[in-house]
Amino acid sequence: xxxxxxxxxxxxxxxxxxxxxxxxxxxxxxxxxxxxxxxxxxxxxxxxxxxxxxxxxxxxxxxxxxxxxxxxxxxxxxxxxxxxxxxxxxxxxxxxxxxxxxxxxxxxxxxxxxxxxxxxxxxxxxxxxxxxxxxxxxxxxxxxxxxxxxxxxxxxxxxxxxxxxxxxxxxxxxxxxxxxxxxxxxxxxxxxxxxxxxxxxxxxxxxxxxxxxxxxxxxxxxxxxxxxxxxxxxxxxxxxxxxxxxxxxxxx
Numbered sequence: 001x002x003x004x005x006x007x008x009x010x011x012x013x014x015x016x017x018x019x020x021x022x023x024x025x026x027x028x029x030x031x032x033x034x035x036x037x038x039x040x041x042x043x044x045x046x047x048x049x050x051x052x053x054x055x056x057x058x059x060x061x062x063x064x065x066x067x068x069x070x071x072x073x074x075x076x077x078x079x080x081x082x083x084x085x086x087x088x089x090x091x092x093x094x095x096x097x098x099x100x101x102x103x104x105x106x107x108x109x110x111x112x113x114x115x116x117x118x119x120x121x122x123x124x125x126x127x128x129x130x131x132x133x134x135x136x137x138x139x140x141x142x143x144x145x146x147x148x149x150x151x152x153x154x155x156x157x158x159x160x161x162x163x164x165x166x167x168x169x170x171x172x173x174x175x176x177x178x179x180x181x182x183x184x185x186x187x188x189x190x191x192x193x194x195x196x197x198x199x200x201x202x203x204x205x206x207x208x209x210x211x212x213x214x215x216x217x218x219x220x221x222x223x224x225x226x227x228x229x230x231x232x233x234x235x236x237x238x239x240x241x242x243x244x245x246x247x248x249x250x251x252x
Contacts (some may be wrong), residue, residue: 022080053081151221
């Protein structure tokens, strides 16, 4: 593969993510149904942006075409598609009254901090840019954006309006905190069958894909929620084991 193609190809997907994110913003501003407030395509465009974002990283690593320019462009795309777009979506719905703008800005700022931290950590290890990562520090901002967008989709499919505004407000606050937290989140497993755990994860992903094809409106949010909870659960298990190790060392 020619060098310029190898470098440019991932950026095409990144620009596609920006296109979807900006389109979601425009739809929120101009495209909401004036009578029903139906968000329509806006949350789906955010999810499409996340799909393209996941592809650009895979393509960059597969083609060995990851560059500093690509990393910076990807972060700018993420701020737009997974920071600004979900913020505009929620603000347009105004589920929390006057406090909506505060939570939206907090979500955006925490997402920006998460991306800046990721860039600093990545650029410190330039030689590893093209290597697959096993873990993320903090909840990835695309996952947080999908959680917000898929909840809106879930509510409109079930009730044709945003439901449980109070818990949703707390959920957005938790998402903001998780993005800047030190919690570890696993990446999607590769297709290599390295261990029985990799096989089990691939089976779980296959089941999730079947569920998504069956009814994406109802299944995207629960699947994303399980992923979010997995990081919290892993942290809890780690803390319990750490306390047990400390107790054993004191006894010895």
